[in-house]
Amino acid sequence: MPKAKATLKKTTPQKAASKSKAANAPSCKTSLVHLDNVRQVQPEILETEKAQRMAEFFSALSDPHRLKLLSALAQQELCVCDLAAVVKMGESAVSHQLRVLRSHRLVKYRRQGRNVCYSLADEHITSLYKEVAEHLDE
Numbered sequence: 001m002p003k004a005k006a007t008l009k010k011t012t013p014q015k016a017a018s019k020s021k022a023a024n025a026p027s028c029k030t031s032l033v034h035l036d037n038v039r040q041v042q043p044e045i046l047e048t049e050k051a052q053r054m055a056e057f058f059s060a061l062s063d064p065h066r067l068k069l070l071s072a073l074a075q076q077e078l079c080v081c082d083l084a085a086v087v088k089m090g091e092s093a094v095s096h097q098l099r100v101l102r103s104h105r106l107v108k109y110r111r112q113g114r115n116v117c118y119s120l121a122d123e124h125i126t127s128l129y130k131e132v133a134e135h136l137d138e
Contacts (some may be wrong), residue, residue: 003042003099028038045096053114056129057104060100060101060103060104060106061106063097063100064092065087065089065093065097066097066100066101068087069083069087069094069101069107069118069128070100070101070106070107070125070129071133072086072087073107073118073119073120074120074126074129074130076119077117077118077119078118079112079115079116079117079118080094080098080115080118080121081115083098083118095105098118106120106121106125107119107120107121107125108120108121
């Protein structure tokens with residue numbers, strides 16, 4: 001009979017810090033619900049379907065390589081080969097990441113002869129990128 005292997009779950013330093021912060025997060029000393037506040041906010045809470053779509057959208061932004069591509073495209077429209085050179089990645093890897101960004105409508109493309117040029121999808125995406133970048137610089 002084969003021996004069962006014991007597996008240990010690894011906790012990354014980020015996860016450990018996150019758990020530690022959650023344990024130290026300030027909270028109410030008494031559990032008193034303020035019904036006026038609840039009634040005011042509750043109708044504005046996201047529907048589950050929209051919350052799921054937003055989670056998927058933000059998930060697409062959670063990759064550092066995709067964010068580097070967005071940072072380049074926030075400057076100007078670029079073709080795939082120029083993007084690959086700017087972010088120091090292979091064209092195949094860049095194309096894969098652009099496919100993910102395109103599926104979430106974060107970028108758009110146009111053909112220019114044999115090249116494919118990408119840009120941010122619209123002003124909402126440009127604003128979102130710039131706002132987050134500024135927020136992190138504060």
